[in-house]
Amino acid sequence: MVRKVTKISAELIAAKPKLRVAAYCRVSTDSDEQLVSLEAQKTHYESFIKANPEWELAGIYYDEGITGTKKEKRTELLRMLKDCEQRKIDFIVTKSISRFARNTTDCLELVRKLTDLGVFIYFEKENINTQSMDSELMLTILSSLAESESISISENNKWSIQKRFQNGTYKLSYPPYGYDYLDGEMVVNEELAAIVKRIFAEALSGKGTHKIADGLKNDGIPSRRKANWTATTVRGILCNERYTGDVILQKTYTDEHFNRHYNYGEKDQYLIKKHHEAIISHEEFEAVGKLLNQRGKEKGIEKGNSKYQNRYTLSGKIKCSECGSTFKRRIQGNGNNKYIAWCCSKHIYDISGCSMRSIRDDVIQQAFITMINKLIFGHKFILKPLLQSLKAVNYSDNLFEIQTLESRIEENAERSQVLIGLMTKGYLEPALFNAQNNELRKEAALLKEQKEALSRSVNGEMTVTTEVEQLFKHVSKAEPIDSFEENLFERYVERIVVYSQVEIAFKMKCGITLKERMVI
Structure with a gap:
């Protein structure tokens, strides 16, 4: 009896489907430098995923200019979850637990939700693959550490800043218009200080902030970072106590939920007198303040109003x-x-x-x-x-x-x-x-x-x-x-x-x- 042998072409054998892998990236601010950093992360993950012959790129999701402590604000993360629900993604890679979520509850909730969908996550820094975990214990510990680290860093920074507030060694993030930093100290820039004096003099003479700004623009006087002079810019100078040589610290603060607020008495403020050389006298500064307040009352304009936009x-x-x-x-x-x-x-x-x-x-x-x-x-x-x-x-x-x-x-x-x-x-x-x-x-x-x-x-x-x-x-x-x-x-x-x-x-x-x- 002759056995019949049929050749099955290799092409007819169903190939094992590639794993559809997505990457998630995040930076916490939207500055140009951070956006380039985001591009570096995206480039890394494109190469990382494409280097594995059993993977195919399912997309790179990235959030920019937002905090990692609130998942509701991360639109790309939510879009990635939606794509997982629609069976477009099999596996996710991300840099670390802290990049994915700095809140233990959110982290576990997201991991459990994805696991139920059959989608697993690889955290590069911690070398954790949720698919190979027998329990959530390790992830719980690490995500708790990430959350604690976020709070600890914030508290340590606050402590450090508070100490510098109290002993007068806090360095301002940048000197106001009219000053430069020299060897860690604020010193008067005589050329720009003359512009500040002109602004205060014109305000005392009765000129409004719009007319002052127009005059500066027409005379070709450069503002900070070469931006346009506006009424808001002029008002910011006229209301800045630092031109008197004094500094008020902690005008704003961050709460336990990482939200920033103006300090209306919730936190201590610190007044440092004669912190640096003055450009404007206290008498001039107070007189201008009274004029601005009076003009605002007459026109019914409150601070932050969009009337002049x-x-x-x-x-x-x-x-x-x-x-x-x-x-x-x-x-x-x-x-x-x-x-x-x-x-x-x-x-x-x-x-x-x-x-x-x-x-x-x-x-x-x-x-x-x-x-x-x-x-x-x-x-x-x-x-x-x-x-x-x-x-x-x-x-x-x-x-x-x-x-x-x-x-x-x-x-x-x-x-x-x-x-x-x-x-x-x-x-x-x-x-x-x-x-x-x-x-x-x-x-x-x-x-x-x-x-x-x-x-x-x-x-x-x-x-x-x-x-x-x-x-x-x-x-x-x-x-x-x-x-x-x-x-x-x-x-x-x-x-x-x-x-x-x-x-x-x-x-x-x-x-x-x-x-x-x-x-x-």
């Missing part, structure tokens, strides 16, 4: 190419022929100082419509080559170096917390504590400086790439527009530069500048 889409966005001033909104014409126009603020106050004429609001809007429609029709020739060249840049080496520096900064912070803990419990002599703490601070400052320098170099290009990509996605799918869309303008345009009554340029947030001729 920009009310129009183009407010603060139009710049003069001739003098650099901001354009202001005006109603021009007479009777039935009135129309909205934008005028150079310097030209308004001094025609000889700037010759730029006003431009109509509807003409600007039409130029924007034309510009967007050109991008919609020609995005393949305008944006696509730019996007391809930006994406070709490889940041992996820099991102790896940033991640290495981050790890070293974390280790330094952990050593610092141990040191503070030993000091608070009386196990360490003050002299030894100060010596070791100073060394750690020097090391932390150097590491932070290196990381920030590297982050700034990477962040600029990454931001441009993201903005170009977002604009490309929009215009590649959008239909031509026939009316001005405020949301579209605010999303993609950083500012408008006016060259003449017939030519303006739209400086886009992605870095490109597009000129348009206007039809009057």
Whole structure:
């Protein structure tokens, strides 16, 4: 009897399905440096997951600019849980328990929920895989430690800050406008101090904060970080007691739930007199304070009121190419022929100082419509080559170096917390504590400086790439527009530069500048 043998091709054998693995990342602030750090984490997990032939990348979920103590505020974490419920994820990797959740209850609740769904988690730092655990004991202990660590760090920091408040050694996070730091001390910057004196003098003469800000802008005087002078900025200077040489510490505080509040008497405040050299006398400061309070009562304006916020889409966005001033909104014409126009603020106050004429609001809007429609029709020739060249840049080496520096900064912070803990419990002599703490601070400052320098170099290009990509996605799918869309303008345009009554340029947030001729 001849046996019949049938060959089964290897291709017909069902291959073992790959494990769909997702990664979760989180940073606690939304600063540029932290966002680059987030990008470093994302790059790490992409490589980590793709390096395993039995895994396939199911997505990278990341929350930025939020605290790890409140899961309800982490939208990406909640989205990841939803995807797990929809059977899109089999396994999750994350850096540590403290990154995943700093609250024991939340951590266990999330782990149990995922386990019920058949989804397990790998915590890199602790080397824990919830799939291989016989019980929740170890996770309970470690998550409790993470929660305790969060509280302990906060309490130790508070203790350290309180001590510095009490003995007058607390260093302000940054000196106010008009001062510099020199060898750890606040010293007067004579050039900027003259501006502060001018602001107080003009306020005492009866000028409002808006007029003071306009005068500073028109005279081309730089503000802190080269930002625009505003009424709010001026008011902040006029209400800052530090210009008298005194300092009030603990104006705000953090509660046990990690929420920040203004201190209205819930915590002690500390007044340090003659902390540094004064720019303004106490008499001037108090006189200005009375004027501001009186003017506020007369107008019925409370602190923090939004009365003076920009009310129009183009407010603060139009710049003069001739003098650099901001354009202001005006109603021009007479009777039935009135129309909205934008005028150079310097030209308004001094025609000889700037010759730029006003431009109509509807003409600007039409130029924007034309510009967007050109991008919609020609995005393949305008944006696509730019996007391809930006994406070709490889940041992996820099991102790896940033991640290495981050790890070293974390280790330094952990050593610092141990040191503070030993000091608070009386196990360490003050002299030894100060010596070791100073060394750690020097090391932390150097590491932070290196990381920030590297982050700034990477962040600029990454931001441009993201903005170009977002604009490309929009215009590649959008239909031509026939009316001005405020949301579209605010999303993609950083500012408008006016060259003449017939030519303006739209400086886009992605870095490109597009000129348009206007039809009057």
